[in-house]
Amino acid sequence: MIRPIDRRTFLAGSAAAGLTLASGPFRGASAADPLKIGFIYVGPVGDFGWTHGHDMGRKAVEAKFGDAVKTTYVENVAEGPDAERVIRKLAADGNKMIFTTSFGYMEATLKVAKQFPKVYFEHATGFKTAPNVSVYNSRFYQGRAVVGHIAGSLTKTGKIGYIASVPIPEVVMGINATAIAARKVRPDAEVKVVWINSWYDPGKEGDAAKALIDQGVDIMTQHTDSPAPLQIAEQRGILGFGQASDMKAYAPKAQLSAIVDVWAPYYIQRVQDVIDGKWTSKDTWDGLKEGTLEMAPYGDAVPEALRAEADKIKAGIIDGTYDCFAGPIKDQAGELKVAEGKSLADGDLLGMKWYVEGVSA
The missing domain is CATH 3.40.50.2300 (Response regulator)
Known part of the structure; x- marks a missing residue:
C-alpha cells in the first residue's frame, strides 16, 4: 500500500x-x-x-x-x-x-x-x-443544476444555504447554477452564501452551516470538502447535499444526493x-455526459416524482436539451445578462465573476 x-x-x-x-x-x-x-x-x-x-x-x-x-x-x-x-x-x-x-x-x-x-x-x-x-x-455546475432543482422543490422557507470555499469562477458558477435551477421551481428562492476562504476546514464549514441555519436556511449545499456541513444539517434536522464524494454515511437522513467526482x-x-x-x-x-461527474443515489427525503424530475434534468444535460445557463438570466441588480434564446458560452462561464438574481452573498 x-x-x-x-x-x-x-x-x-x-x-x-x-x-x-x-x-x-x-x-x-x-x-x-x-x-x-x-x-x-x-x-x-x-x-x-x-x-x-x-x-x-x-x-x-x-x-x-x-x-x-x-x-x-x-x-x-x-x-x-x-x-x-x-x-x-x-x-x-x-x-x-x-x-x-x-x-x-x-x-x-x-x-x-x-x-x-x-x-x-x-x-x-x-x-x-x-x-x-x-x-x-x-463541469460541476451541471450537478449543481440538479441540486438546485431538488433544493428549490423541497425548501419550505425558500432559503437555501451555500457554503463556498474560494472566490474563483468555478465556485461562482456553481452558486449561480444552483440559484437558477432553484428559482425555476421556486421563483422566490434565495441562495444565501457564506465564504470560508478555504477548500477544507471542518471547523469553519460547520460554523458556517450553523450560521446559515440560524438565518432560516432549511436546505444546505456546499463547495467545500468535508462532511461537516451535512453533519450539522443532520444534527439540526434540515436537509442537504454532499460534495465531491457520496457523504451519506455521515448524514444518512439529511443527504438528498451528492455531486460525485469521478x-x-x-x-x-x-x-x-x-x-x-x-x-x-x-x-x-x-461532465455528466462523459462520466466525470455523477450524482449519488437519492436520499429517502426525495419523493419519487422529484427523482423523476431530477433524472430528466440529468438526461437533458447529457443529450443537450437542458442548458444550465440558458437565458433569460438577470444579475443581482435585476439587469438582463443573458437574453432569452441565448446562452453563456464556455469562455463566459470560465470567467464568471457576477451573481445571478436570487443570490445573497
Whole structure:
C-alpha cells in the first residue's frame, strides 16, 4: 500500500530539487522500471470530499496498471510556495508524471514544468497549459443544476444555504447554477452564501452551516470538502447535499444526493498515453455526459416524482436539451445578462465573476 508522505519529511533533504531532467517518452513500463507518478493534494485523503475523490482515481490507476506504475502522494499541501517545493521535489525524485489537484497549484505547476520539460504535468481545474502541462476539469455546475432543482422543490422557507470555499469562477458558477435551477421551481428562492476562504476546514464549514441555519436556511449545499456541513444539517434536522464524494454515511437522513467526482477514467487514460508515448498537452472539460461527474443515489427525503424530475434534468444535460445557463438570466441588480434564446458560452462561464438574481452573498 502506498502511504502518504508527510511534507515536512518530504521537503527535508530536498537538495535534489534542481533542474535535473527526466528521460524521454516512457515506454514498456514493467515491474523492473515502473512509471513513477506523483500526486499532490490540497487536503487530507480522509476529507471524504475533493481529495478523497482524487485519491480514488490514484488507486484506480494502481489497480489498472499494477506493477507497471508506482504512485506517491503528498497530502495537506497549501496553495502557494509550499506547493511549488513539493511539486519540484516530486519531479526531482524521478516521477515522470505529476497530477497537481487544486486550482491554486496552477502557477507553481507551470513554473516547475519549465524546469522539468520531460515530465508530464496534469493540473486540475486550471486554465493555463504548456507543452508538458495539460489541464482537466469537470463541469460541476451541471450537478449543481440538479441540486438546485431538488433544493428549490423541497425548501419550505425558500432559503437555501451555500457554503463556498474560494472566490474563483468555478465556485461562482456553481452558486449561480444552483440559484437558477432553484428559482425555476421556486421563483422566490434565495441562495444565501457564506465564504470560508478555504477548500477544507471542518471547523469553519460547520460554523458556517450553523450560521446559515440560524438565518432560516432549511436546505444546505456546499463547495467545500468535508462532511461537516451535512453533519450539522443532520444534527439540526434540515436537509442537504454532499460534495465531491457520496457523504451519506455521515448524514444518512439529511443527504438528498451528492455531486460525485469521478477522476479514474481520465487518470487511467492519461497514464496509458504516457506509457504508449502518445501524451500531448490538452485542455479537457468533461461532465455528466462523459462520466466525470455523477450524482449519488437519492436520499429517502426525495419523493419519487422529484427523482423523476431530477433524472430528466440529468438526461437533458447529457443529450443537450437542458442548458444550465440558458437565458433569460438577470444579475443581482435585476439587469438582463443573458437574453432569452441565448446562452453563456464556455469562455463566459470560465470567467464568471457576477451573481445571478436570487443570490445573497
